[in-house]
Amino acid sequence: MARVKVAVMGATGYGGVGVATYILGHPQAELVWVGSGTYEGRRLDEACPWLRGRTDLVCVAQNPSQAAEAADVVFMAQPNGFAMDNAGKVLESGRKVIDLSGDFRIKDTAVYERYYGRPQTAPELLEEAVYGLPEITGDAVAGARLVANTGCYPTGPILALHPLLAAGLVTGEDIIIDAISGVSGAGRAKHALPFHFPEMNETLTAYRLGRHQHTPEIEQALGSARGEALALTFSPHLAPITRGILATCYARVPQEMDAEGAADRCRAELIQRYGASPFVRVLPAGEVPSTKATLGSNYCDINVFEDARTRRVIVVTAVDNLGRGAASQAVQNMNLMLGFGEALGIDQAPVFP
Numbered sequence: 487m488a489r490v491k492v493a494v495m496g497a498t499g500y501g502g503v504g505v506a507t508y509i510l511g512h513p514q515a516e517l518v519w520v521g522s523g524t525y526e527g528r529r530l531d532e533a534c535p536w537l538r539g540r541t542d543l544v545c546v547a548q549n550p551s552q553a554a555e556a557a558d559v560v561f562m563a564q565p566n567g568f569a570m571d572n573a574g575k576v577l578e579s580g581r582k583v584i585d586l587s588g589d590f591r592i593k594d595t596a597v598y599e600r601y602y603g604r605p606q607t608a609p610e611l612l613e614e615a616v617y618g619l620p621e622i623t624g625d626a627v628a629g630a631r632l633v634a635n636t637g638c639y640p641t642g643p644i645l646a647l648h649p650l651l652a653a654g655l656v657t658g659e660d661i662i663i664d665a666i667s668g669v670s671g672a673g674r675a676k677h678a679l680p681f682h683f684p685e686m687n688e689t690l691t692a693y694r695l696g697r698h699q700h701t702p703e704i705e706q707a708l709g710s711a712r713g714e715a716l717a718l719t720f721s722p723h724l725a726p727i728t729r730g731i732l733a734t735c736y737a738r739v740p741q742e743m744d745a746e747g748a749a750d751r752c753r754a755e756l757i758q759r760y761g762a763s764p765f766v767r768v769l770p771a772g773e774v775p776s777t778k779a780t781l782g783s784n785y786c787d788i789n790v791f792e793d794a795r796t797r798r799v800i801v802v803t804a805v806d807n808l809g810r811g812a813a814s815q816a817v818q819n820m821n822l823m824l825g826f827g828e829a830l831g832i833d834q835a836p837v838f839p
C-alpha cells in the first residue's frame with residue numbers, strides 16, 4: 487500500500503521538526519515536503535543536524551498551496567495567526583490539515599480575540615475544526631479534515647480532569663491548575679530576553695497570570711465534560727529545564743461524597759477510563775508523576791492524591807510539551823484521521839535519564 491504523503495510547514499521549529507522526525511520513522515507515512523522561510527533552499531538536516539543521514543529533503547518557502555500539491559496531509563506548526571489565514575488553501579485541494587497553533591482551538595471568537603489579542607479571521611473553518619485530544623475527542627478526529635491539536639499545557643489537565651468531572655467525582659467549581667513548563671515551550675525562533683540562558687537559568691517565574699491563552703482552552707474542554715460552562719484559575723510557570731510540563735490540579739470533592747477515599751475513587755475511574763489507551767498511564771497509588779519519566783514520549787502520566795481536610799483532590803500530570811504536548815500528539819491525531827493504528831510511529835519509550 488502506498489504510504490501517505492506528509493508536508494510539514496514550520497518544519498525547522500521545535501513542533502514542526504518533531505512531527506517531521508516522527509513521520510520519518512512512520513511505517514505508513516512519508517515525509518515529502520518541508521517548509522521554512524529562514525532555511526529556504528537549504529537542507530532540513532542543515533537546520534536540524536540531528537537528522538543527518540535520515541533525510542535529504544530541502545526546505546522550501548512556506549506556501550500552503552504547494553504543500554497541498556505535494557502531500558495528502560499538511561501539518562502547520564507556525565506561530566498563532568498563520569493557520570487561520572492559510573488552512574483553507576490546503577483544504578480546498580482536498581487535503582487534510584493538522585494545526586499545532588491555537589488558531590482553531592477556541593470555539594468562541596470573542597474569547598479567542600480576548601486571549602490571543604487578534605481576531606479569528608476564519609470562522610467558517612473554525613466551525614468545522616475538531617479539537618484534537620485523541621482519548622477525549624478521537625471519534626470526531628477520525629472524520630475530520632481540519633484538526634486543532636491540543637495545546638501543551640492543556641493536554642495533561644484535560645486528560646486527568648475530564649473523566650473525573652464527567653463521572654461527578656469532582657465539581658467544576660474553583661478548579662486551580664498550577665503548571666510548570668520547560669523553556670522549549672516558547673519555541674525555537676523566539677529569542678526574547680526571558681528565554682536567554684543567563685536570564686532563565688537558576689530561576690523560577692510565573693507568567694501571564696490570570697490571562698494565559700490556554701485558560702479558555704482548558705475551560706472549554708472541561709466544560710464539555712459537564713455540559714455547562716466553568717471558570718478556573720490557571721497559573722503557568724517557567725522552569726530552567728529544556729522540555730516537560732508538570733501540572734498540579736486542585737479540584738473539590740462534591741459535598742455529598744466523603745472526602746476520605748476521594749483519591750482512590752478518582753484513580754479507579756481513570757484506570758477504567760484509560761485501561762485501553764496506550765498513552766495514558768495512571769501511576770500506582772502514591773507515585774508522583776515526573777516530567778523525566780515522560781521525556782521524548784507520547785505518554786501522559788497521571789496520579790491523584792487527596793487533602794481530606796480541605797475536601798480537595800490533587801491531580802498531578804506530566805507530559806513532554808514537545809511530544810505529547812505537540813508533535814507526537816499531532817501524529818496520533820493523524821493516525822486517527824487516516825484510520826491507522828493510534829500508536830503507529832509514536833510508540834517510543836521515554837528517553838532516560
Ligand SMILES: NC(=O)c1ccc[n+]([C@@H]2O[C@H](COP(=O)([O-])OP(=O)(O)OC[C@H]3O[C@@H](n4cnc5c(N)ncnc54)[C@H](OP(=O)(O)O)[C@@H]3O)[C@@H](O)[C@H]2O)c1
Pocket residue numbers: 495496497498499500501502521522523524525548563564565566568586587588636637638670671672673674675676807808811812
Ligand atoms: N513549543 C511547544 O512546546 C509547543 C507546544 C504545543 C504547541 N505549540 C505551537 O506550535 C506552533 C509552533 O511552535 P514551535 O514551538 O515549534 O515554534 P518555533 O520553534 O519557534 O517554530 C516556529 C516555526 O514557524 C515558522 N515561522 C515563524 N514565523 C512565521 C511566519 N510569520 N509565517 C510563517 N512561518 C513562520 C518558523 O520557520 P521560518 O521562520 O523558518 O519560516 C518555524 O519553523 C506555535 O503555534 C505554538 O504555539 C508549541
